[in-house]
Amino acid sequence: MSIKSNAGLDAIFHPRSIAIVGATAGPDNIYTQMFLKSLLDFRFEGPIYPVNPKADSVMGLKTYPTVLDVPGPVDYAISLIPASATPQLMRECVAKGVRAVQLFTAGFDETGEQDRTRLQEDLAAMARRGGVRLLGPNCVGIYCPESRMSYASDFPKEVGRVGFIAQSGGYTYLTARIAAARGVRFSKMVSYGNASDINEIELLEYLANDPGTDVICVYIEGTRDGQRHLRVLAEATARKPVVVIKRGHTEGGRRGARSHTGALAGDDMMWDVAFRQAGVIRVEDVEELVDMMVTFLFFPLPRGRKVVLVGGGGGASVRAADQCEAGGLRLPPLPDDLREEVNRHIPLAGSMLTNPMDVLVEAHGGIPSWISILAALDCWEGADMFLWQVCPEMPPFREDIFSQLIIEVRTQMLEEYKALRKPKVVVVHAVETMFGLRELDAIRAKCADEGVAFYPSVLRAARAISRCMDYWDWRGRRAS
Amino acid sequence: MSIKSNAGLDAIFHPRSIAIVGATAGPDNIYTQMFLKSLLDFRFEGPIYPVNPKADSVMGLKTYPTVLDVPGPVDYAISLIPASATPQLMRECVAKGVRAVQLFTAGFDETGEQDRTRLQEDLAAMARRGGVRLLGPNCVGIYCPESRMSYASDFPKEVGRVGFIAQSGGYTYLTARIAAARGVRFSKMVSYGNASDINEIELLEYLANDPGTDVICVYIEGTRDGQRHLRVLAEATARKPVVVIKRGHTEGGRRGARSHTGALAGDDMMWDVAFRQAGVIRVEDVEELVDMMVTFLFFPLPRGRKVVLVGGGGGASVRAADQCEAGGLRLPPLPDDLREEVNRHIPLAGSMLTNPMDVLVEAHGGIPSWISILAALDCWEGADMFLWQVCPEMPPFREDIFSQLIIEVRTQMLEEYKALRKPKVVVVHAVETMFGLRELDAIRAKCADEGVAFYPSVLRAARAISRCMDYWDWRGRRAS
Numbered sequence: 001m002s003i004k005s006n007a008g009l010d011a012i013f014h015p016r017s018i019a020i021v022g023a024t025a026g027p028d029n030i031y032t033q034m035f036l037k038s039l040l041d042f043r044f045e046g047p048i049y050p051v052n053p054k055a056d057s058v059m060g061l062k063t064y065p066t067v068l069d070v071p072g073p074v075d076y077a078i079s080l081i082p083a084s085a086t087p088q089l090m091r092e093c094v095a096k097g098v099r100a101v102q103l104f105t106a107g108f109d110e111t112g113e114q115d116r117t118r119l120q121e122d123l124a125a126m127a128r129r130g131g132v133r134l135l136g137p138n139c140v141g142i143y144c145p146e147s148r149m150s151y152a153s154d155f156p157k158e159v160g161r162v163g164f165i166a167q168s169g170g171y172t173y174l175t176a177r178i179a180a181a182r183g184v185r186f187s188k189m190v191s192y193g194n195a196s197d198i199n200e201i202e203l204l205e206y207l208a209n210d211p212g213t214d215v216i217c218v219y220i221e222g223t224r225d226g227q228r229h230l231r232v233l234a235e236a237t238a239r240k241p242v243v244v245i246k247r248g249h250t251e252g253g254r255r256g257a258r259s260h261t262g263a264l265a266g267d268d269m270m271w272d273v274a275f276r277q278a279g280v281i282r283v284e285d286v287e288e289l290v291d292m293m294v295t296f297l298f299f300p301l302p303r304g305r306k307v308v309l310v311g312g313g314g315g316a317s318v319r320a321a322d323q324c325e326a327g328g329l330r331l332p333p334l335p336d337d338l339r340e341e342v343n344r345h346i347p348l349a350g351s352m353l354t355n356p357m358d359v360l361v362e363a364h365g366g367i368p369s370w371i372s373i374l375a376a377l378d379c380w381e382g383a384d385m386f387l388w389q390v391c392p393e394m395p396p397f398r399e400d401i402f403s404q405l406i407i408e409v410r411t412q413m414l415e416e417y418k419a420l421r422k423p424k425v426v427v428v429h430a431v432e433t434m435f436g437l438r439e440l441d442a443i444r445a446k447c448a449d450e451g452v453a454f455y456p457s458v459l460r461a462a463r464a465i466s467r468c469m470d471y472w473d474w475r476g477r478r479a480s
Numbered sequence: 481m482s483i484k485s486n487a488g489l490d491a492i493f494h495p496r497s498i499a500i501v502g503a504t505a506g507p508d509n510i511y512t513q514m515f516l517k518s519l520l521d522f523r524f525e526g527p528i529y530p531v532n533p534k535a536d537s538v539m540g541l542k543t544y545p546t547v548l549d550v551p552g553p554v555d556y557a558i559s560l561i562p563a564s565a566t567p568q569l570m571r572e573c574v575a576k577g578v579r580a581v582q583l584f585t586a587g588f589d590e591t592g593e594q595d596r597t598r599l600q601e602d603l604a605a606m607a608r609r610g611g612v613r614l615l616g617p618n619c620v621g622i623y624c625p626e627s628r629m630s631y632a633s634d635f636p637k638e639v640g641r642v643g644f645i646a647q648s649g650g651y652t653y654l655t656a657r658i659a660a661a662r663g664v665r666f667s668k669m670v671s672y673g674n675a676s677d678i679n680e681i682e683l684l685e686y687l688a689n690d691p692g693t694d695v696i697c698v699y700i701e702g703t704r705d706g707q708r709h710l711r712v713l714a715e716a717t718a719r720k721p722v723v724v725i726k727r728g729h730t731e732g733g734r735r736g737a738r739s740h741t742g743a744l745a746g747d748d749m750m751w752d753v754a755f756r757q758a759g760v761i762r763v764e765d766v767e768e769l770v771d772m773m774v775t776f777l778f779f780p781l782p783r784g785r786k787v788v789l790v791g792g793g794g795g796a797s798v799r800a801a802d803q804c805e806a807g808g809l810r811l812p813p814l815p816d817d818l819r820e821e822v823n824r825h826i827p828l829a830g831s832m833l834t835n836p837m838d839v840l841v842e843a844h845g846g847i848p849s850w851i852s853i854l855a856a857l858d859c860w861e862g863a864d865m866f867l868w869q870v871c872p873e874m875p876p877f878r879e880d881i882f883s884q885l886i887i888e889v890r891t892q893m894l895e896e897y898k899a900l901r902k903p904k905v906v907v908v909h910a911v912e913t914m915f916g917l918r919e920l921d922a923i924r925a926k927c928a929d930e931g932v933a934f935y936p937s938v939l940r941a942a943r944a945i946s947r948c949m950d951y952w953d954w955r956g957r958r959a960s
Contacts, residue, residue: 034876107827112834140876152876168795170874177873178911221798252789252801252811252836259832260794285799287911309732314740315648318701319765321732331732347587352739354592356732393657394650396514396620396632431658431767432936437917456912 009198009206011099012135013188014147015075016046019067019098021089022080023050023058031080031104032058034140034151041153042145047072067092075099078141083107083119086137090123094130101127103137109194109262110138117262124196138261139193140169143176145186146212152176160185162293163213165203167192167261171219171245171286179290181441183448184297187212194262201229208236215296217289218244222263230274237279238478241471243292244280246271279474281467291455291464299453299465301472302384302423305329307462308377309356309387316391316429317356320458324387327462331355332382341376345369355383367409371416378420385465386424388417389458392439393431403435407442414443418452425461426454489678489686491579492615493668494627495555496526499547499578501569502560503530503538511560511584512538514620514631521633522625527552547572555579558621563587563599566617570603574610581607583617589674589742590618597742604676618741619673620649623656625666626692632656640665642773643693645683647672647741651699651725651766659770661921663928664777667692674742681709688716695776697769698724701737702746710754717759718958721951723772724762726751759954761947771935771944779933779945781952782903785809787942788863789836790854796871796909797836800938804867807942811835812862821856825849835863847889851896858900865945866904868897869938872919873911883915887922894923898932905941906934 018039023032032050036059039048050058053065064070067077067089077098079089083105093101108120120137127134135141140151145159155176162184166172169191176189187210190203200220207216216236223229236242248257249268257263275282283289307329309320321331334342334355342353346369352358359373377383390410392403417424428443430436440456447454455461498519503512512530516539519528530538533545544550547557547569557578559569563585573581588600600617607614615621620631625639635656642664646652649671656669667690670683680700687696696716703709716722728737729748755762763769787809789800801811814822814835822833826849832838839853857863870890872883897904908923910916920936927934935941 030876110832166795168798170793170795170871173876174795174871174873174911177913177915181913219795247795247798247802250802250805252805253798255811255813255834256798256801256832256836259834259836260798260838313650315646315650315654315699315727318648318727318733318736318740321736322727322730325730325732331735333735352590352736354735354739356736356739358740391650391654393654396510396653431654432917432920433657433661434917434921435657437912437914440912441914 013144017075019049019051019074019077021051023052025055025058035078038150038153042148042150044148067096077101079103079105090126093132098132100133102135102141106138108137120196134197136193140191143189156180156185158185161214163187163207164189164217166219167221174286179293182294182454184293201232204232208239216242220246221248221257221261230278233280234278241296242280244282291460294453295464295468298451300423304384306332306384307387308383312389312391313394314358316394317352317358320389321356323459324462327459328466329462342373345372367412370413385422389427391429393433393436410443426452427458427461429457493624497555499529499531499554499557501531501557503532505535505538515558518630518633522628522630524628547576557581559583559585570606573612580613582615582621586618588617600676614677616673620671623669636660636665638665641694643667643687644669644697646699647701654766659773662774662934664773681712684712688719696722700726701728701741710758713760714758721776722760724760771940774933775944775948778931780903782864784864786812786864787867788857789867792869792871793874794838796874797838800869801836803939804942807939808946809942822853825852847892850893865902869907871909873913873916906932907938907941909937
């Protein structure tokens with residue numbers, strides 16, 4: 001195992017103090033808000049030093065003209081100043097003995113301008129010589145709830161088990177928010193931008209070693225050392241699942257990646273093959289990334305891929321059946337004796353007594369029928385897991401009172417559902433009306449609280465479950 | 481051309497009077513609400529007759545014990561009564577001279593029970609002998625804003641240019657609502673359920689002939705006469721675009737389709753080939769269906785497939801570039817002179833001055849910069865269309881006040897954008913938080929009002945535009 005120990009990067013995740021260079025007092029600097037206010041909202045425990053020669057205090061904190069004027073030690077410095085001023089800052093940080101500098105500052109290699117690429121290289125060399133680690137430039141940095149570091153006030157404050165490293169800062173915002181709504185919490189999240197010193201490979205090694213991280217997620221646009229990157233990926237997947245979004249796989253995307261973070265995206269098919277060989281789960285975008293997190297965290301591994309599908313309505317059930325099978329799961333037909341048992345609780349007309357099973361609870365005996373049916377299905381040895389789907393945009397009615405009533409019924413149904421023996425999944429398939437999204441949001445919040453695996457479509461649920469099972473199968477084959 | 485004239489089905493779309501058999505007075509019958517209240521809300525112009533021997537009036541309308549007791553002629557009867565009572569109803573409708581009966585009633589062939597299949601066949605035979613057209617059973621029927629018929633109060637009351645025929649009632653609800661939010665309006669919508677008499681083929685012929693319909697959309701689970709169905713499809717596509725969701729393409733889905741509408745779904749690959757030969761645009765689900773409607777209605781055909789991509793942020797731009805090209809469009813690189821011109825309006829740092837172009841309007845000179853940049857790009861002969869994307873879940877902030885401000889800025893930007901010469905598209909890529917959806921909803925509503933093509937993701941926009949262009953290319957090749 002060539003993965004190194006984690007000592008080198010602990011400085012960026014657990015600094016004793018933080019300087020914010022270029023923090024300003026006015027309300028117009030959204031970046032001061034972003035970094036300083038987030039640290040205050042997260043109650044970062046060490047001292048925070050705004051550095052600004054033109055202000056006395058920022059957000060109630062005393063400021064210092066330069067890093068060198070700060071009385072105590074500075075472990076971590078965040079730069080919000082223009083690129084042209086960063087060499088001077090780096091000199092001061094070296095002199096001060098700062099352990100790591102994060103350059104939020106942009107305008108380096110990603111511009112494609114030679115002099116700016118050279119400026120970035122010079123900074124990295126200065127940092128290396130001075131014993132300072134450099135994160136960025138052109139990155140939002142570190143979110144680490146354990147050490148109360150964040151660059152967004154709305155990120156969850158609880159510590160979780162997912163690590164995420166991303167070349168794009170925007171993707172970390174997007175991912176944190178969507179994942180949080182589904183109950184996912186993070187151990188560490190790093191946006192590393194142009195990767196002039198600390199890069200995707202070192203961060204991956206860190207998460208592979210990190211006892212606080214169970215699932216590693218990655219967004220990359222490119223790498224500077226493909227061979228080593230893939231070797232480290234393969235070593236990481238042998239320990240924990242690694243899920244990757246790889247961008248820049250088209251000509252326009254490559255041009256975008258070059259201009260976004262200076263990344264060289266490389267040949268996509270080569271990446272695809274390499275990922276497969278390394279046991280990496282490659283996903284298309286953030287939706288699938290979060291689906292994988294939810295599955296690894298909240299869905300207990302079932303014995304097999306046979307699913308029993310309940311709820312939804314007629315057209316929705318046909319769609320769901322198609323999507324389950326397209327996603328890699330199977331729908332065994334309901335045996336006759338079970339069908340007869342279910343038929344004792346609900347009538348034939350307007351239902352589907354097969355698998356998929358369409359049971360309109362509101363119309364047929366309500367919750368008691370639902371309980372009886374689920375209990376019967378839970379004992380069925382022919383199925384390995386439950387998938388319950390709700391399609392709020394399909395029923396005839398959409399008045400708000402009706403909607404509220406439905407949500408209450410669903411919440412009661414969820415109580416019964418989550419007590420089942422088999423592994424289970426909840427899907428609220430809301431396409432894009434605000435009406436549907438409100439129901440989705442209510443049930444999703446309940447599932448997040450309860451740690452139930454929730455997905456916004458059957459296809460996404462089926463794919464994520466299949467890929468999770470594929471990963472564990474692969475791990476099993478490797479071990480044997 | 482073997483497509484028949486439309487005389488036969490005009491009775492179901494333009495009845496002079498409607499009877500609702502089984503309408504009840506209590507508030508507990510949601511189906512009375514569904515049919516009777518919708519007709520009242522739509523101000524159906526002819527008489528509406530609730531038929532119920534046990535009530536004097538329903539929703540303020542006088543009831544009649546049977547259809548035969550109705551004083552005037554009845555053109556169209558909707559049945560909400562149990563399946564067992566439908567033969568008697570059909571006898572009365574024949575005697576009364578009713579022109580068409582719609583059986584919302586379920587519990588026929590779709591149950592898979594022999595006696596119920598026989599009941600359905602008997603009803604169809606009675607109707608045929610008696611000169612009554614039969615819609616269903618197991619269907620929600622007709623939405624036709626021109627004649628003020630509807631089975632949902634919230635469907636748009638305005639007349640539009642899209643016709644939709646669907647085996648599933650749920651899909652018509654879903655489609656109408658999602659499409660309405662994007663500004664699409666309908667000529668006719670029919671849910672035909674088990675298709676015991678009026679079927680997918682006859683309805684398709686009707687829409688192909690219908691001068692009020694410019695785009696035909698179809699949801700099918702199966703057909704009883706594949707050869708004839710495909711012939712009629714090919715004839716229809718020669719006149720107008722036909723977009724199809726075909727369900728039941730997996731084993732579970734086929735079982736679901738059988739149990740949902742009694743449909744025999746057939747071999748999927750055969751369908752796929754046949755659709756391609758017939759020039760049919762096959763889509764995966766309702767999202768893509770609505771994307772095609774929006775594209776055919778609101779997106780003027782561009783000269784070519786070269787797109788210039790603006791907005792979004794760094795990671796979002798790289799994704800968007802990848803998705804444009806994956807969807808079949810191309811991103812030409814920005815020429816140097818144009819790049820220099822754009823650079824006069826916004827600085828290099830924190831922007832992407834290439835194609836994709838990431839211009840953070842809020843940070844760089846606001847609307848005036850935006851106007852100047854767009855004007856320069858609009859004159860660029862190297863690009864055929866604009867795609868402007870917004871990703872509300874990616875920025876650092878998400879307070880509501882900030883969000884409101886952003887929406888106002890975007891609305892102003894949209895004003896400038898829509899005045900451009902080139903064909904243009906708006907994308908708000910909101911993944912699934914309520915925060916993001918609110919911005920999506922606000923901009924979508926504005927686009928719907930203005931008739932601007934709006935999509936919820938770049939990939940969906942690119943795919944829909946490509947397929948729309950493919951269709952017109954195919955029509956051109958056929959004609960030449």
